[in-house]
Amino acid sequence: MDISSKGLTMPSFKCKDSNILIRRARYSDIPFMANIAANEYRDSDLNKFLCPYRHQYPDHFTRRFLQMFQPRHFDPRSIGFVAVESSSPNKPVAYIQMTRFGNDEPARRLIAAQDSFWCRLCLWGLQIRTSIVNYLWPDRSTDHDAARQFGESIERDSEKYWDSGEMRAKYGNRWHVRGLVVSSSHQRRGIGQALMEEVLQRAQRENVVVGLEASGDGEKLYRSLGFEMRGPLSMVIGSPVGGCMMWSPKKTH
Numbered sequence: 001m002d003i004s005s006k007g008l009t010m011p012s013f014k015c016k017d018s019n020i021l022i023r024r025a026r027y028s029d030i031p032f033m034a035n036i037a038a039n040e041y042r043d044s045d046l047n048k049f050l051c052p053y054r055h056q057y058p059d060h061f062t063r064r065f066l067q068m069f070q071p072r073h074f075d076p077r078s079i080g081f082v083a084v085e086s087s088s089p090n091k092p093v094a095y096i097q098m099t100r101f102g103n104d105e106p107a108r109r110l111i112a113a114q115d116s117f118w119c120r121l122c123l124w125g126l127q128i129r130t131s132i133v134n135y136l137w138p139d140r141s142t143d144h145d146a147a148r149q150f151g152e153s154i155e156r157d158s159e160k161y162w163d164s165g166e167m168r169a170k171y172g173n174r175w176h177v178r179g180l181v182v183s184s185s186h187q188r189r190g191i192g193q194a195l196m197e198e199v200l201q202r203a204q205r206e207n208v209v210v211g212l213e214a215s216g217d218g219e220k221l222y223r224s225l226g227f228e229m230r231g232p233l234s235m236v237i238g239s240p241v242g243g244c245m246m247w248s249p250k251k252t253h
Contacts, residue, residue: 019087020186022194025080025095027073032092033082034065036183044215045238050150054141061141067130072097072178074123076115077107081198083182083191094182096195101162102173106206153235161230161244162211171246175203177212192221200225204249216241 025033038061041047042054047061054061072078078099082092100107162171177199182191203210213233214222219242227245 021086025082029082029092030069033095037065037181038062049237050146051141057141060139074119076111093186094191096180097178098199099176104173156234173208175199175210207249210247214242214245
């Protein structure tokens, strides 16, 4: 179920830690990615609010991430990378997922390279399977009223920072980081920066901005890479830090 994209596949490369390799994400990586996200986010302020029953239903909590990541794998606008130990290349220890918005020539080229009947068929089958699973085994980890409130806040923030007519005119063509997580056992080894450099290099070549929604923990890393804060998120849960951030390409002469 992996996407094989002509012109987009790339060999693994090492980050500053020579024991770590960065490669394109595969469909088989997604369960590892979901476990990393669940482990790192389990007791965040956000998930204490969204998923008060996550400890009683840990598998349901992890499934939430699995069901977020799987459709992105087949989205022709999205790309994922994982970091792995060179001694264990099939077990990710970190990941990034990013999506290319807009309709400029690089965006059209990416979609043309990644879109296929097979991907559409896989996505269709995945949507049916997800609907059946959620109907038969509803998510018991989540407070669905809290999830609704949070979803509404995401829509407000998207409209404010990205999706209004004015913002689309400025930033409609962009890369957007959907998620970046490094497992606790592998943090402070330059892995997060190495994963981010992949999207920043693409954005620099294409002369477009990079957007993301940063947690308080992630804000320091993103500022070190040149991101600037655009503004706070509309729903603040826990410490009032983080927010919508953006990186702009360096001007070339």
